[in-house]
Amino acid sequence: xxxxxxxxxxxxxxxxxxxxxxxxxxxxxxxxxxxxxxxxxxxxxxxxxxxxxxxxxxxxxxxxxxxxxxxxxxxxxxxxxxxxxxxxxxxxxxxxxxxxxxxxxxxxxxxxxxxxxxxxxxxxxxxxxxxxxxxxxxxxxxxxxxxxxxxxxxxxxxxxxxxxxxxxxxxxxxxxxxxxxxxxxxxxxxxxxxxxxxxxxxxxxxxxxxxxxxxxxxxxxxxxxxxxxxxxxxxxxxxxxxxxxxxxxxxxxxxxxxxxxxxxxxxxxxxxxxxxxxxxxxxxxxxxxxxxxxxxxxxxxxxxxxxxxxxxxxxxxxxxxxxxxxxxxxxxxxxxxxxxxxxxxxxxxxxxxxxxxxxxxxxxxxxxxxxxxxxxxxxxxxxxxxxxxxxxxxxxxxxxxxxxxxxxxxxxxxxxxxxxxxxxxxxxxxxxxxxxxxxxxxxxxxxxxxxxxxxxxxxxxxxxxxxxxxxxxxxxxxxxxxxxxxxxxxxxxxxxxxxxxxxxxxxxxxxxxxxxxxxxxxxxxxxxxxxxxxxxxxxxxxxxxxxxxxxxxxxxxxxxxxxxxxxxxxxxxxxxxxxxxxxxxxxxxxxxxxxxxxxxxxxxxxxxxxxxxxxxx
Amino acid sequence: xxxxxxxxxxxxxxxxxxxxxxxxxxxxxxxxxxxxxxxxxxxxxxxxxxxxxxxxxxxxxxxxxxxxxxxxxxxxxxxxxxxxxxxxxxxxxxxxxxxxxxxxxxxxxxxxxxxxxxxxxxxxxxxxxxxxxxxxxxxxxxxxxxxxxxxxxxxxxxxxxxxxxxxxxxxxxxxxxxxxxxxxxxxxxxxxxxxxxxxxxxxxxxxxxxxxxxxxxxxxxxxxxxxxxxxxxxxxxxxxxxxxxxxxxxxxxxxxxxxxxxxxxxxxxxxxxxxxxxxxxxxxxxxxxxxxxxxxxxxxxxxxxxxxxxxxxxxxxxxxxxxxxxxxxxxxxxxxxxxxxxx
Numbered sequence: 001x002x003x004x005x006x007x008x009x010x011x012x013x014x015x016x017x018x019x020x021x022x023x024x025x026x027x028x029x030x031x032x033x034x035x036x037x038x039x040x041x042x043x044x045x046x047x048x049x050x051x052x053x054x055x056x057x058x059x060x061x062x063x064x065x066x067x068x069x070x071x072x073x074x075x076x077x078x079x080x081x082x083x084x085x086x087x088x089x090x091x092x093x094x095x096x097x098x099x100x101x102x103x104x105x106x107x108x109x110x111x112x113x114x115x116x117x118x119x120x121x122x123x124x125x126x127x128x129x130x131x132x133x134x135x136x137x138x139x140x141x142x143x144x145x146x147x148x149x150x151x152x153x154x155x156x157x158x159x160x161x162x163x164x165x166x167x168x169x170x171x172x173x174x175x176x177x178x179x180x181x182x183x184x185x186x187x188x189x190x191x192x193x194x195x196x197x198x199x200x201x202x203x204x205x206x207x208x209x210x211x212x213x214x215x216x217x218x219x220x221x222x223x224x225x226x227x228x229x230x231x232x233x234x235x236x237x238x239x240x241x242x243x244x245x246x247x248x249x250x251x252x253x254x255x256x257x258x259x260x261x262x263x264x265x266x267x268x269x270x271x272x273x274x275x276x277x278x279x280x281x282x283x284x285x286x287x288x289x290x291x292x293x294x295x296x297x298x299x300x301x302x303x304x305x306x307x308x309x310x311x312x313x314x315x316x317x318x319x320x321x322x323x324x325x326x327x328x329x330x331x332x333x334x335x336x337x338x339x340x341x342x343x344x345x346x347x348x349x350x351x352x353x354x355x356x357x358x359x360x361x362x363x364x365x366x367x368x369x370x371x372x373x374x375x376x377x378x379x380x381x382x383x384x385x386x387x388x389x390x391x392x393x394x395x396x397x398x399x400x401x402x403x404x405x406x407x408x409x410x411x412x413x414x415x416x417x418x419x420x421x422x423x424x425x426x427x428x429x430x431x432x433x434x435x436x437x438x439x440x441x442x443x444x445x446x447x448x449x450x451x452x453x454x455x456x457x458x459x460x461x462x463x464x465x466x467x468x469x470x471x472x473x474x475x476x477x478x479x480x481x482x483x484x485x486x487x488x489x490x491x492x493x494x495x496x497x498x499x500x501x502x503x504x505x506x507x508x509x510x511x512x513x514x515x516x517x518x519x520x521x522x523x524x525x526x527x528x529x530x531x532x533x534x535x536x537x538x539x540x541x542x543x544x545x546x547x548x549x550x551x552x553x554x555x556x557x558x559x560x561x562x563x564x565x566x567x568x569x570x571x572x573x574x575x576x577x578x579x580x581x582x583x584x585x586x587x588x589x590x591x592x593x594x595x596x597x598x599x600x601x602x603x604x605x606x607x608x609x610x611x612x613x614x615x616x617x
Numbered sequence: 618x619x620x621x622x623x624x625x626x627x628x629x630x631x632x633x634x635x636x637x638x639x640x641x642x643x644x645x646x647x648x649x650x651x652x653x654x655x656x657x658x659x660x661x662x663x664x665x666x667x668x669x670x671x672x673x674x675x676x677x678x679x680x681x682x683x684x685x686x687x688x689x690x691x692x693x694x695x696x697x698x699x700x701x702x703x704x705x706x707x708x709x710x711x712x713x714x715x716x717x718x719x720x721x722x723x724x725x726x727x728x729x730x731x732x733x734x735x736x737x738x739x740x741x742x743x744x745x746x747x748x749x750x751x752x753x754x755x756x757x758x759x760x761x762x763x764x765x766x767x768x769x770x771x772x773x774x775x776x777x778x779x780x781x782x783x784x785x786x787x788x789x790x791x792x793x794x795x796x797x798x799x800x801x802x803x804x805x806x807x808x809x810x811x812x813x814x815x816x817x818x819x820x821x822x823x824x825x826x827x828x829x830x831x832x833x834x835x836x837x838x839x840x841x842x843x844x845x846x847x848x849x850x851x852x853x854x855x856x857x858x859x860x861x862x863x864x865x866x867x868x869x870x871x872x873x874x875x876x877x878x879x880x881x882x883x884x885x886x887x888x889x890x891x892x893x894x895x896x897x898x899x900x901x902x903x904x905x906x907x908x909x910x911x912x913x914x915x916x917x918x919x920x921x922x923x924x925x926x927x928x929x930x931x932x933x934x935x936x937x938x939x940x941x942x943x944x945x946x947x948x949x950x951x952x953x954x955x956x957x958x959x960x
Contacts, residue, residue: 268780312775394829
């Protein structure tokens with residue numbers, strides 16, 4: 001860590017010179033010893049004074065278009081300012097769900113190798129016990145936190161872990177010196193601490209590796225994670241080491257909850273309904289250069305009515321949920337601002353690489369229904385006893401577990417198709433803002449680079465001057481698959497990936513490959529056809545037009561890449577999927593007159609126009 | 618001073634006190650009652666039927682005119698039925714409630730004359746005995762208009778009600794009683810008052826916690842003043858009464874989504890009487906405390922029960938009131954939506 005020590009040096013006098021010199025000598029000795037130790041562990045460390053701090057901020061279930069700097073109407077001045085200082089990336093990929101993404105973030109590996117081939121809660125019978133399907137961050141990988149810790153960094157974490165509950169799986173055991181962590185995937189944001197899963201009725205927290213018996217009375221997740229981050233940095237900064245601070249917010253993941261003072265910050269701002277908001281966002285995204293004008297954007301989900309066709313009361317009831325969601329996002333932005341202010345106060349902000357993104361697409365499911373939907377089940381009893389309150393004026397407060405549902409999730413996912421849980425762009429594309437020393441192109445939007453969350457670990461290691469070892473703590477570990485962004489961040493390359501590189505995705509049986517502008521996707525009915533579909537993301541980021549018949553060779557080419565990906569990463573398609581029953585649960589498709597209500601904003605493009613666009617490009 | 622006038626003044630006090638309890642507001646033992654001024658969607662209607670059993674005992678130390686007389690013990694009992702209708706509406710762009718009450722029943726009052734000087738007894742009453750008077754039939758109907766002044770927006774639609782999260786509110790309410798009830802000018806006990814009367818009230822509410830069923834709490838304070846026209850046929854004389862000041866308060870709290878309880882308080886002071894220009898007695902002062910339990914049986918049907926008793930004020934008057942109320946409320950828009958829901 002770079003300290004404010006210039007003034008201190010300048011005031012060294014003869015009287016304390018000897019004392020200072022002795023301190024320097026001791027420090028040098030310690031450096032030599034620690035360097036030797038680090039070399040012994042197989043890592044190489046760059047000059048400490050050159051090494052930046054890392055502040056990795058992960059939002060939970062934040063939609064692609066929610067931030068102001070990505071076209072959203074939600075007030076996010078801190079992150080918008082960060083975007084002006086740094087670079088925004090439009091083609092940054094994560095996994096469709098949280099723990100899966102986090103495994104790749106921590107390991108730099110594909111999730112099927114890192115232990116989260118499937119979410120631990122959703123393992124199919126044929127995946128149980130298989131390598132890569134441990135449901136936790138497995139021991140075939142070393143976490144980037146552990147490597148940085150051994151490389152001379154302080155490593156702090158505050159927020160959601162979701163990569164293992166056992167003592168040898170928790171953040172403290174996987175490389176974080178200090179932590180305040182929610183070990184499971186989500187839950188109550190207040191001190192009630194209810195977990196949505198009845199098996200673990202209260203969200204288990206750890207602090208510095210020890211169980212937290214009781215949350216403080218005024219606990220609110222976002223605020224307390226921020227407090228802890230600042231506390232950890234403050235308490236560790238005396239030795240001058242750089243730090244990795246991982247802020248894994250649980251906001252705006254459901255339950256939608258925010259402190260009472262923030263509940264009505266967006267009152268009635270979403271009463272117009274989701275279509276209007278979504279169209280405005282897309283228009284704004286086009287202004288910002290996040291989305292190219294004239295490209296095909298996703299249709300409104302066919303089972304959702306146009307917002308303007310709903311009775312005002314229904315729109316208000318639905319809008320209330322989005323209001324709370326927006327407040328959660330703004331609250332998070334505000335708290336991130338507290339960390340930035342603190343870093344500026346201690347003179348560390350300019351030496352800190354800040355990376356902000358979301359762990360997956362916006363959440364379209366109702367998790368309470370998902371986990372407790374079966375009447376008579378234990379989950380149903382748990383929800384009924386502890387967080388069933390759903391009054392219009394109650395939601396957002398303690399004791400309520402509201403979600404905003406598919407209609408608003410497709411707004412968060414704009415301009416893409418579907419949302420969290422699916423390997424469409426809506427489920428896997430996340431905003432990404434990177435700022436800090438060496439990051440070129442302040443305020444610009446990079447629409448060329450194809451980036452992935454598993455790139456983060458190699459990027460941090462390269463920036464820290466720490467090499468990824470072949471063995472860790474006496475065991476062989478897999479080499480990282482992610483690609484460092486350093487040359488891209490420094491403006492030396494447009495993308496960390498070449499045109500031959502590709503990205504693979506698989507979760508809940510749905511699968512996809514992206515190479516360049518092309519993507520094939522396979523989705524279970526009703527969100528797919530059960531066949532591979534081919535999309536051109538440059539012209540059709542909304543994945544609306546299956547070009548399989550028009551470009552069969554390209555489809556075959558990408559299907560071959562899928563085979564390679566599947567084999568290379570040990571993918572096991574589950575014989576049961578969370579999404580199997582989706583078709584039965586969806587309402588009847590909603591049709592609407594072409595003349596009423598008038599379609600605002602976005603004009604849909606025809607298939608013919610799309611082909612013209614592709615040919616032009 | 619005629620003896621009859623003295624007895625009449627006392628009886629008038631008893632009867633008027635009961636009558637005020639009967640006429641006040643759309644139907645509550647503690648006058649208006651808890652949550653009476655909560656606003657619903659414009660167009661919402663409520664019909665209420667309630668039964669009240671009221672008792673009043675005045676002990677032998679009641680001193681209605683401290684400079685002259687000690688007056689006798691009395692025991693009054695009333696069985697009252699009230700039919701009320703209320704409609705929520707928007708008036709002058711303000712949420713308002715128009716309500717009307719029809720009151721009927723019977724009142725029996727028994728006097729003990731044992732310690733009453735003979736010259737103050739009604740004609741024909743033998744000292745040392747008791748005598749009774751009773752009345753039955755309709756009492757005076759009344760209408761009331763309540764209008765919000767601050768704190769509540771107009772609520773014309775379901776969606777506007779959904780946005781309604783009150784903190785504090787202030788209303789103005791005007792009530793008028795019309796002398797159409799049973800009245801016998803030979804009696805001192807009647808169901809009707811034989812005069813117009815009215816009330817001006819300023820209901821104030823402060824909502825605590827969350828305005829959501831199951832979580833609502835409120836402090837409600839309703840200061841008001843009752844005004845009475847003269848009764849120019851009170852046993853052939855003219856009865857005048859000074860205004861009566863009243864403060865009604867409720868602390869209400871949702872126990873569950875469909876059940877709330879209220880701690881009720883009522884304080885009245887004033888009502889100095891004068892017959893044919895001569896003051897009699899002093900102001901009455903009655904303070905009652907009670908409670909209300911309100912059960913929402915279905916979204917349309919509510920059952921409410923209350924009990925109250927005086928605990929301070931004039932120490933020689935004991936009152937108690939038990940009420941049982943059945944309320945049916947409906948909103949045409951919501952009823953229509955229910956039809957779509959298959960009901």
